[in-house]
Amino acid sequence: MKFTVEHIAELNLLLQFDSASLQTGIKVHTDAAPELQAAAKSLFDKNLCTLPDGGYLTNEGIQLAERAHKLLNVLSSKA
Numbered sequence: 903m904k905f906t907v908e909h910i911a912e913l914n915l916l917l918q919f920d921s922a923s924l925q926t927g928i929k930v931h932t933d934a935a936p937e938l939q940a941a942a943k944s945l946f947d948k949n950l951c952t953l954p955d956g957g958y959l960t961n962e963g964i965q966l967a968e969r970a971h972k973l974l975n976v977l978s979s980k981a
Contacts, residue, residue: 907937908940911937911940912941912944913970913973915930915938915941915942915956916950916959916963916966917967917974919959919963919967921967924958927952927956927957927958927959928957929955929956930955930956931955932955942954942956945963949962949963950966951963
C-alpha cells in the first residue's frame with residue numbers, strides 16, 4: 903500500500919494545525935484549492951477534526967497530527 907495524493911493532502915493539512923496550542927483551529931476557505939477542501943472534508947468524515955472546513959482537531963486528530971510531525975521529522979533528517 904502506498905500514500906495516495908489524497909493521503910498526502912490530508913497529512914499536509916494535519917501539519918497546518920498548531921501542535922503547540924490545542925485552542926488554535928484552522929479554516930479552509932471556499933476559494934482554497936479543491937484538494938485542500940477535500941482533505942478537510944475527509945479529515946472531518948474520519949472524525950479527526952470538528953468541522954468539514956477544518957475547525958479543531960479531535961483527540962484522535964491530535965494523536966495523528968503528532969505522528970505526522972514525527973514522520974516528517976524523520977524523513978526530513980539527514981542521514
